[in-house]
Every structure is written in C-alpha cells, then in structure tokens.
Amino acid sequence: MTRIVPATVRRLGSVAHRRELLATGLTRRQVETSWRAGEIVRIRHGLYGLLDLPADVIRAARVGGALAGASSLAHRGAWVPPRPRLVVSVDHNARDLRDPDDAGARLDRxxxxxxxxxxxxRFDRRTERLLASPSRAAAQVLLHEPAEHAAAIVDSALRLSPMQRPDLDQVCHLLATRRSARGLVTSIDARAESGTESIARLLLARDGIRAEPQVWVDDHTRVDLLVDGWFVLECVSKEHHSSPAAYDRDRERTIRITGLGFVVLEVTYAQVLFDWPSVLKAVRTTLGR
Known part of the structure; x- marks a missing residue:
C-alpha cells in the first residue's frame, strides 16, 4: 500500500468524510482497502480518521460532532469535575447522532x-474541526456547567501552556449576549492551584465570605485561601498528601502557619464537593469566634 489514504485524511484534518476523500480523486475501493488494512479507522458510517486520534476525539466524532466544552478543556489538561460528561458540539440540524462507543446504535437522549x-x-472549521478552541470551550463551560465547577475548570485552564489556555477577553466576546454566564468571568482566578480550592472560593463567596487565593504568609509559605486576614483554609488531597513524607511535611507546614498567628482549617476534596454544608458551618463558626 502507498498509504495515500491516511496521508489524505491527515491533510484534511485527521478526520474526513468519504465524500471529502472521493473529492480528492481517491476511489471508494482505495478507501475501503485502506480501512480493512488497518491504515485508518472507521469512526462511523462514512467517516474515517487516523489511527493516532485520541479516544475522546473519536467518541465525539462518532456522536456526530467535535469535542467541546469541559471535554475539550480536559483533553488539554484542565481540571475534571466528578462524573464528567462527554460534551459534543454538533450542527443545529444534526439528526443521526450515534452512541459514542457504538456507531451502530443511536444516541440515547x-x-x-x-x-x-x-x-x-459557529466553529472555525479549519482550526476547530476536531475540538473547540480553548476560548470557545471555556465559554461553553460557563454556559453549561454548574457555576462552581465552571470556575474550577476555567481557573485550571488558565494555568495551561499558552497554546492551550483560554483568552478571557475572547471568552467575554463569545458570551456577549449571555449576561449571566459573562458575569461568571469575574469569578475566574488563575491563581487557584486546584479544583477543590476554586470551588471552595466560589461557594464561600456565595455566602458573602471573601477568600483570597494563594497568599504568601511568609517568605517561604503560601496558603490556599486566606479569609479576613487571619483564617486559613487549606485544601488537601490524597493524591498529593498521602505518602508518609508528604503527611509529615503537611503537619510541619500547619505548625509553621499556626505559629505565625493564623487559624488553620484543612478540608478535603470530598468534603468540599460532597459535604459543603459541614465545611461552611465550620468556617462560619470559626469566623464567629
């Protein structure tokens, strides 16, 4: 085989409809032979892609569109909320939507x-053939995800490499007519270093409690959230704090912060996401004292 078919698919943007391939001069037989030889993958009827396409991109294409919203930002390395959904952008009149894992089955609505x-x-078909741009994906997140999750996702996306991060001015432009979602942009803060921290900050703000993220309390120590200048909320996780050495470092850190005169409350991912009332009660009680 000359591998002309995969080369053509790559030139067309890594995925291509059969009609696009035929328009280049390829024959149906060439396309079918290349697929059967394992040179390309058939994503769904009449749609082919390269073998090295990421799984989430293939799943979105199988549905009938491009990877979008939180899925597009997660693909680039942003924070992933619990129980994530596959987010797919399709044409406004798309009808034949397929199951992301079975092209032979219709999508269960x-x-x-x-x-x-x-x-x-609304996508740029040249640059967004496979997935929404970072700025468009961020705008979709602010429109379609719960506010606290949206803030955490976009906060984390702003810490990605320059080519992968959203531009907030462009996000605002895309949300020009969507006032409520555009208002959420003011809650975004790239200083946040974890999804848990972002969500805690937003939920505290809803209760009228302003928490400043990533504040230096001495020359060597930053705290996750500082409230009222003296109350520190630290967001800890098993992923980064589970080893004995990490546990010891955390305890030393807590002693150091407390020794500077701060009150410290440590909260976990599970507590912030699934038991927020208990966290809020503890925060209120501490501030009340």
Whole structure:
C-alpha cells in the first residue's frame, strides 16, 4: 500500500468524510482497502480518521460532532469535575447522532453522561474541526456547567501552556449576549492551584465570605485561601498528601502557619464537593469566634 489514504485524511484534518476523500480523486475501493488494512479507522458510517486520534476525539466524532466544552478543556489538561460528561458540539440540524462507543446504535437522549450542544455552525472549521478552541470551550463551560465547577475548570485552564489556555477577553466576546454566564468571568482566578480550592472560593463567596487565593504568609509559605486576614483554609488531597513524607511535611507546614498567628482549617476534596454544608458551618463558626 502507498498509504495515500491516511496521508489524505491527515491533510484534511485527521478526520474526513468519504465524500471529502472521493473529492480528492481517491476511489471508494482505495478507501475501503485502506480501512480493512488497518491504515485508518472507521469512526462511523462514512467517516474515517487516523489511527493516532485520541479516544475522546473519536467518541465525539462518532456522536456526530467535535469535542467541546469541559471535554475539550480536559483533553488539554484542565481540571475534571466528578462524573464528567462527554460534551459534543454538533450542527443545529444534526439528526443521526450515534452512541459514542457504538456507531451502530443511536444516541440515547436520556443518558446523562453525554451533553450535546447544537452550536457547531459557529466553529472555525479549519482550526476547530476536531475540538473547540480553548476560548470557545471555556465559554461553553460557563454556559453549561454548574457555576462552581465552571470556575474550577476555567481557573485550571488558565494555568495551561499558552497554546492551550483560554483568552478571557475572547471568552467575554463569545458570551456577549449571555449576561449571566459573562458575569461568571469575574469569578475566574488563575491563581487557584486546584479544583477543590476554586470551588471552595466560589461557594464561600456565595455566602458573602471573601477568600483570597494563594497568599504568601511568609517568605517561604503560601496558603490556599486566606479569609479576613487571619483564617486559613487549606485544601488537601490524597493524591498529593498521602505518602508518609508528604503527611509529615503537611503537619510541619500547619505548625509553621499556626505559629505565625493564623487559624488553620484543612478540608478535603470530598468534603468540599460532597459535604459543603459541614465545611461552611465550620468556617462560619470559626469566623464567629
């Protein structure tokens, strides 16, 4: 084989409809032979892609569109909320939507792990053929995700490499007519260093408690959230704090911060995301004292 078919698919943007391949001069037989030889993958009827396409991109294409919203930012390395959904942008009049894991089955409209957005017509088909741009994905997140999750996702996306991070001015432009979502942009803060921290900050703000992220309390120590200049909220996780050495460092850190005159409360990912009332009660009680 000359591998002309995969080379053509790559030139067309890594995925291509059969009609696009035929328009280049390839024959149906060449396309079919290349697929059967394992040179390309058939994503769904009439749609082919390269073998090295990421799984989430293939799943979105199988549904019938491009990877979008939180899925697009997660693909680039942003924070992933619990129970994430596959977010796919399709054309406004798309009809034949398929199961992301089975091209032979129609998409079940009642499944809660796939979110379909009918906004693909707004995409730049040259640069967003496979997935939404960082700025567009961030705008979609602010429109379609719970506010606290949206803040955590976009906060983390702003810490990605320059080519992968959203531009907040562009996000505001994309949300020009969506006042409520645009207002959420003011809650975004790139200083946050974890999703848990972002969510805690936003939930505290809802209760009228302003928490400043990533504050230096001495020349060597930053705290996750500082409230009222003296109350520190530290967001800890098993992922980064589970080893004996990490545990010891955390205790030393807590002693150091307390020795500077701060009151410290440590909260976990599970407590912030799934038991926030208990956290809020502890914060209120501490501030009340």
């Amino acid at each position: 009642d499944r809660d792990d796939v979110l379909v957005l009918r906004d693909l017509s």
